Amino acid sequence: xxxxxSSVQFDDxxxxxxxxxxRPDTLREFFAxxxxxxxxxHDFEALKHVSxxxxxGEMVGIIGRNGSGKSTILKIVAGVYTPTSGRALVNGxxxxxxxxxAGFHHELxxxxxxxxxxxxxxxxxxxxxxREERIIEFAELGDFIDSPVKQYSSGMYMxxxxxxxxxxxxxxxxxxxxxxxxxxxxxxKCFERILKFKASGKTILFVSHDTATVRQFCDHVLLMNNxxxxxxxxPDYVIACYEELLGQVTPSTSS
Amino acid sequence: xGELFRDTYRYRELIWALALKELRxxxxxxxxxxxxxxxxxxxxxVVLTLVFGxxxxxxxxxxxxxxxSMLLPWTFFSQSLAYSVESIVGNGDLLKKVRVARLVFxxxxxxxxxxxxxxxxxxxxxxxxxxxxxxxxxxxxxxxxMVGLFLFTTGAAFFFATINVFYRDVxxxxxxxxxxxxxxxxxxxxxxxxxxxYRWAFQLNPMVYVLNGFRLGIYYxxxxxxxxxxxxxxxxxxxxxxxFAVFRRYQNSFVYYV
Numbered sequence: 001x002x003x004x005x006s007s008v009q010f011d012d013x014x015x016x017x018x019x020x021x022x023r024p025d026t027l028r029e030f031f032a033x034x035x036x037x038x039x040x041x042h043d044f045e046a047l048k049h050v051s052x053x054x055x056x057g058e059m060v061g062i063i064g065r066n067g068s069g070k071s072t073i074l075k076i077v078a079g080v081y082t083p084t085s086g087r088a089l090v091n092g093x094x095x096x097x098x099x100x101x102a103g104f105h106h107e108l109x110x111x112x113x114x115x116x117x118x119x120x121x122x123x124x125x126x127x128x129x130x131r132e133e134r135i136i137e138f139a140e141l142g143d144f145i146d147s148p149v150k151q152y153s154s155g156m157y158m159x160x161x162x163x164x165x166x167x168x169x170x171x172x173x174x175x176x177x178x179x180x181x182x183x184x185x186x187x188x189k190c191f192e193r194i195l196k197f198k199a200s201g202k203t204i205l206f207v208s209h210d211t212a213t214v215r216q217f218c219d220h221v222l223l224m225n226n227x228x229x230x231x232x233x234x235p236d237y238v239i240a241c242y243e244e245l246l247g248q249v250t251p252s253t254s255s
Numbered sequence: 256x257g258e259l260f261r262d263t264y265r266y267r268e269l270i271w272a273l274a275l276k277e278l279r280x281x282x283x284x285x286x287x288x289x290x291x292x293x294x295x296x297x298x299x300x301v302v303l304t305l306v307f308g309x310x311x312x313x314x315x316x317x318x319x320x321x322x323x324s325m326l327l328p329w330t331f332f333s334q335s336l337a338y339s340v341e342s343i344v345g346n347g348d349l350l351k352k353v354r355v356a357r358l359v360f361x362x363x364x365x366x367x368x369x370x371x372x373x374x375x376x377x378x379x380x381x382x383x384x385x386x387x388x389x390x391x392x393x394x395x396x397x398x399x400x401m402v403g404l405f406l407f408t409t410g411a412a413f414f415f416a417t418i419n420v421f422y423r424d425v426x427x428x429x430x431x432x433x434x435x436x437x438x439x440x441x442x443x444x445x446x447x448x449x450x451x452x453y454r455w456a457f458q459l460n461p462m463v464y465v466l467n468g469f470r471l472g473i474y475y476x477x478x479x480x481x482x483x484x485x486x487x488x489x490x491x492x493x494x495x496x497x498x499f500a501v502f503r504r505y506q507n508s509f510v511y512y513v
Contacts, residue, residue, distance in 0.1 A: 026422065026423065026424050027422050027424045028424070030422070075351070078352070078353065078354055079354030080351060080352065080353070080510055081510065082507055094354075096353055103348075103349045103352070103353070105276060107283045107284070108276060108280065108283075112276070115272055116269075116273065116276055119268055119269040119272050120353055120355055121353060122355075125268045125272070
């Protein structure tokens with residue numbers, strides 16, 4: 001628990017994707033194109049030499065325009081992507097709040113989904129069952145917990161997904177633009193939960209377009225633009241840079 | 256290979272939950288639910304018995320039992336492949352979200368079909384008793400051919416699940432491959448029916464060895480020769496090694512293609 005111990009550290013991370021123009025989805029197309037030498041690749045760098053460090057217990061906001069590489073950073077932290085070059089160090093367990101409920105199956109009940117999702121997030125069956133009551137309570141689902149999730153409203157769905165991920169109690173929580181859902185009351189509850197999380201010394205990475213929230217909660221902020229990390233500093237300063245960037249009318253299409 | 260066993264053990268609860276989920280989804284919203292796992296093969300058996308016992312009479316005594324002794328393991332094999340070929344692509348959303356050992360998906364697809372297969376043996380036993388066909392003690396030996404069958408199926412599942420990520424044609428190819436493979440395997444007939452000059456070609460088919468023990472144990476009441484046992488387990492182990500090697504080689508790329 002030493003002060004300044006790093007929780008996430010990126011050293012010169014490059015993440016490139018091989019984009020095949022008109023990727024052949026079928027063998028026939030592939031051979032047809034190969035024969036005509038038309039399999040055209042180009043490498044797209046979603047992250048260009050990004051380095052930063054997040055200390056244990058910090059809440060760090062990542063802002064930037066769409067397609068600037070924010071979510072790519074989170075996916076590397078989550079271990080979904082492997083950096084093309086550079087080093088990404090992550091110390092501790094992770095719970096992703098990205099595309100909540102991706103592992104839910106519509107035909108299964110809320111309770112059945114809690115088990116499958118909890119196991120997917122790395123809990124043991126025993127741990128899931130211990131947390132089940134708290135998850136149901138937090139999600140405010142009541143009797144719906146034993147109905148198939150396809151009958152849920154989108155708000156109920158999100159609440160359940162958030163509740164499961166929050167109960168995983170990871171060392172690092174990654175949040176990608178998810179708090180736009182649910183009513184004000186539940187959003188408030190989610191934030192309280194996140195703050196409680198922060199108070200207990202856990203690390204949080206937070207991607208959002210909502211600069212007011214970022215300013216309010218984050219300790220420092222990373223600003224991404226076209227895959228490059230252009231600012232890393234105090235929220236007020238970085239958000240001002242971001243607003244200036246948004247104000248520039250010339251879209252950078254040169255690259 | 257160590258990775259395969261370590262991760263299968265480590266994620267056993269997840270694999271089991273995913274396998275049960277698959278079965279639940281399969282029988283969800285049907286009045287009889289899980290009973291279909293028993294009823295489905297039972298009804299098929301009744302039909303086969305009627306057809307081959309009264310309408311089409313073969314020189315093989317109790318043809319229905321002869322057929323089912325291999326048809327059930329074959330059905331397990333083909334259904335496992337049909338499910339597992341889509342197992343990575345179908346869970347693409349999940350792979351993009353969380354870091355989870357990717358092998359759990361094809362393995363869970365096979366495990367759910369193992370449950371189905373084991374359940375389907377119960378109506379077969381019942382049928383055998385009702386037909387006054389002897390229920391041979393060699394049934395007790397069936398776990399040995401099952402090892403070969405399950406390993407072989409898992410290996411094939413890894414292989415097809417992997418290549419389907421890159422070329423979605425594979426799920427269609429598998430369907431055609433399976434039906435061709437079915438007729439070229441001695442399931443509905445016996446290897447003895449094959450003219451001697453073609454028999455060598457059949458001996459190249461691994462399913463011949465993998466399925467052999469089932470018919471011997473269930474229909475003939477015999478134990479396979481030691482060579483035959485070795486062949487069936489060897490086919491399973493080799494298929495698993497090859498299938499998992501391919502899977503392991505490409506698993507880190509899955510997320511970019513699903």
